Amino acid sequence: MAFAHFIDLQVRGAIESEHLTCKLGADCKMSANRLAATLFQNLLIVSLVVTATGAVYSQQPSTPPQTPPATTTPTQSPAPAQSPNQPTSPQTNPTPTAKPTSTPTVPAPSPPSSPPASQTIPPAVQTNSSITLDEAVRLANAQVSSLQQAQLNERIAAEDVRQAQAAFLPKVTSPLAYIYTSPAIGQPPGEPRVQSFIANNAIGEYQAFANIAGDIDIAGRLRATLERNRALLDAARAGTQIARRALEQATVEAYYALALTAAERSSAEQNLAAAQEFERITSLLLSGGEVAPVDQVRARLQTIQRRDELERARANELVAADALRVLVGYNPARPISTTDLMMLVPAEGEVERITSETISRRPEFAQFDAQRRAAKQEARTARAERLPQLSYSISGGFDTDSWRPPRLKEHTGVSAAFNLSIPIFDWGASRSRERQAQFRLQVTENERALALRGFNQQFTSARTQALSAATRVRLAAGGVTLAQNNLDASIARYRAGEAQIIEVTDAQTTLAAQRLAFYQALFDYQMALARLRQAAGQ
Numbered sequence: 001m002a003f004a005h006f007i008d009l010q011v012r013g014a015i016e017s018e019h020l021t022c023k024l025g026a027d028c029k030m031s032a033n034r035l036a037a038t039l040f041q042n043l044l045i046v047s048l049v050v051t052a053t054g055a056v057y058s059q060q061p062s063t064p065p066q067t068p069p070a071t072t073t074p075t076q077s078p079a080p081a082q083s084p085n086q087p088t089s090p091q092t093n094p095t096p097t098a099k100p101t102s103t104p105t106v107p108a109p110s111p112p113s114s115p116p117a118s119q120t121i122p123p124a125v126q127t128n129s130s131i132t133l134d135e136a137v138r139l140a141n142a143q144v145s146s147l148q149q150a151q152l153n154e155r156i157a158a159e160d161v162r163q164a165q166a167a168f169l170p171k172v173t174s175p176l177a178y179i180y181t182s183p184a185i186g187q188p189p190g191e192p193r194v195q196s197f198i199a200n201n202a203i204g205e206y207q208a209f210a211n212i213a214g215d216i217d218i219a220g221r222l223r224a225t226l227e228r229n230r231a232l233l234d235a236a237r238a239g240t241q242i243a244r245r246a247l248e249q250a251t252v253e254a255y256y257a258l259a260l261t262a263a264e265r266s267s268a269e270q271n272l273a274a275a276q277e278f279e280r281i282t283s284l285l286l287s288g289g290e291v292a293p294v295d296q297v298r299a300r301l302q303t304i305q306r307r308d309e310l311e312r313a314r315a316n317e318l319v320a321a322d323a324l325r326v327l328v329g330y331n332p333a334r335p336i337s338t339t340d341l342m343m344l345v346p347a348e349g350e351v352e353r354i355t356s357e358t359i360s361r362r363p364e365f366a367q368f369d370a371q372r373r374a375a376k377q378e379a380r381t382a383r384a385e386r387l388p389q390l391s392y393s394i395s396g397g398f399d400t401d402s403w404r405p406p407r408l409k410e411h412t413g414v415s416a417a418f419n420l421s422i423p424i425f426d427w428g429a430s431r432s433r434e435r436q437a438q439f440r441l442q443v444t445e446n447e448r449a450l451a452l453r454g455f456n457q458q459f460t461s462a463r464t465q466a467l468s469a470a471t472r473v474r475l476a477a478g479g480v481t482l483a484q485n486n487l488d489a490s491i492a493r494y495r496a497g498e499a500q501i502i503e504v505t506d507a508q509t510t511l512a513a514q515r516l517a518f519y520q521a522l523f524d525y526q527m528a529l530a531r532l533r534q535a536a537g538q
Contacts, residue, residue: 139328150243157236170214202401209397219387228377238367261317375441382434462532469525476518
């Protein structure tokens with residue numbers, strides 16, 4: 001069909017050329033002779049090609065159904081054009097476009113009878129719901145997580161401060177009471193009845209007061225309690241910042257994990273498409289009698305291996321998508337995707353701008369300082385328990401045995417009481433609490449020193465990993481280009497009969513490994529950069 005179409009075009013072109021020559025006034029008879037010669041030459045070529053093709057197919061046995069070729073290119077991530085050292089993204093079609101002249105007996109490929117590979121390999125996650133990293137962090141902060149627990153703890157600490165401040169203010173109450181006492185027994189007749197209990201004032205006693213009571217902080221106990229609660233509030237605020245940073249770090253890791261698995265799945269699709277194309281080429285060469293049947297078996301095994309890699313990549317992508325959905329609050333049926341990993345190339349000097357001078361600004365150190373102040377105030381509170389305590393109580397109202405106005409007015413008045421409590425012996429309980437607070441202070445100091453060394457080690461390790469990953473990105477990008485060129489050359493040599501099939505399969509495996517190494521290097525760089533920023537307190 002292709003040759004017939006070609007001859008038809010040649011004939012139409014010759015006729016139009018001769019018609020134009022006649023219009024220009026040339027010798028129409030000579031033009032007609034040339035037209036006849038051209039038609040005869042083209043018909044002779046068609047006859048030779050049809051005869052050769054029929055002879056080849058008549059000598060070959062019936063072949064099994066061939067794998068349909070991949071006629072469309074799978075979805076490809078954009079090349080990292082931001083970095084001048086990064087090569088362009090490798091092409092997804094590993095076969096050269098030009099047919100070698102040394103294999104004239106290979107027939108032209110027939111059109112595929114089944115859907116192309118890009119339709120039979122759907123992506124595991126749709127790309128119509130891509131979210132940015134900032135949006136993912138914002139959604140994660142709004143979900144129920146350890147961050148919200150830390151925020152609730154901060155509110156609880158704020159209420160403790162409010163209660164400590166209220167302890168300085170007088171408490172106003174209004175006690176109301178009615179006291180009944182049975183009459184005394186054995187009184188002489190004619191005498192008024194009196195209460196049986198000597199401590200009570202009357203048989204029926206009515207009390208109504210407005211009371212103001214409080215403590216005068218002469219020992220500093222209330223002030224120490226207030227300062228302790230304020231320090232704990234600062235520690236809770238620092239804990240909220242720590243929880244927020246931890247949640248953001250977990251979201252960043254889940255986000256880039258999904259980006260890595262999506263890139264690996266896309267790479268697996270490209271590798272499968274290349275394997276299917278090579279299997280098609282091998283089948284055509286086998287039908288022409290140019291290769292052994294074992295080459296087709298090896299090509300099929302290569303395709304099976306690429307299918308297995310694609311299935312594993314799809315599963316990993318689905319698992320990573322579920323992990324990110326949990327953090328951002330998406331339901332399991334909602335599609336989610338991230339920014340293309342190929343767009344996250346390292347920027348020049350991005351790692352060098354982060355220094356260790358900002359480590360001291362981490363919220364963990366603010367929390368340690370607040371806990372240290374709280375431990376000191378707790379020891380001060382324990383010492384205040386061994387000092388005198390002064391309290392007061394002022395009451396105004398009536399305490400009467402009758403509601404009659406004269407009696408009510410007679411028993412109305414004000415009373416004030418001041419109480420000074422001097423501790424003498426408590427079996428060492430207050431000293432034990434003081435030593436306990438001092439031990440907590442030492443624990444906080446030790447934790448701070450250990451954390452400082454750990455943060456410095458995290459910064460150094462993250463910086464080393466980030467610099468190494470940036471170098472690996474540049475090397476892997478160049479390796480992908482070289483591996484793609486090696487695969488193209490190996491296929492061309494194989495089609496020309498100059499190489500064995502093992503050279504092509506090795507080239508395919510090398511290209512797949514280089515792509516995975518490139519994506520893994522990009523992922524490692526982003527992870528190391530995020531950890532470096534967290535270690536530096538950014």
